[in-house]
Amino acid sequence: MKKIILIAAIGVAGLTSAKETKSLNFEKEKNVSKQTNSEIKSKMNCYSYGIVIGCTNEMISDTACGETYEEARQCMIDNGALMNEYFCN
Structure with a gap:
């Protein structure tokens, strides 16, 4: 029983940290694409x-x-x- 709880805790911790990383990367990519699009639109x-x-x-x-x-x-x-x-x- 303890092994199942430990495995579940590690899995939840892994998913939580992975979600934070993806959202940070998405925000960085989103800002880059906005700058590129605004430069293109101005020209x-x-x-x-x-x-x-x-x-x-x-x-x-x-x-x-x-x-x-x-x-x-x-x-x-x-x-x-x-x-x-x-x-x-």
Whole structure:
């Protein structure tokens, strides 16, 4: 009986210390990801636009992001070409 109680006590102590370690690591990782996301968001500009599918005359809304408008514009052009190729071919 004493062995079972001792094993149970060691198991509970192990789980308690493991839970504390995981929560501390999670908080550290969470803070790092917030800093990274805020840095990315400060550099990115997002633009909403519509893509017209030529063969079906449908319009699809999309969003393109980039540090400059030129980067976002190139993404818009690429996305438009790919969408027309997907729906029309």
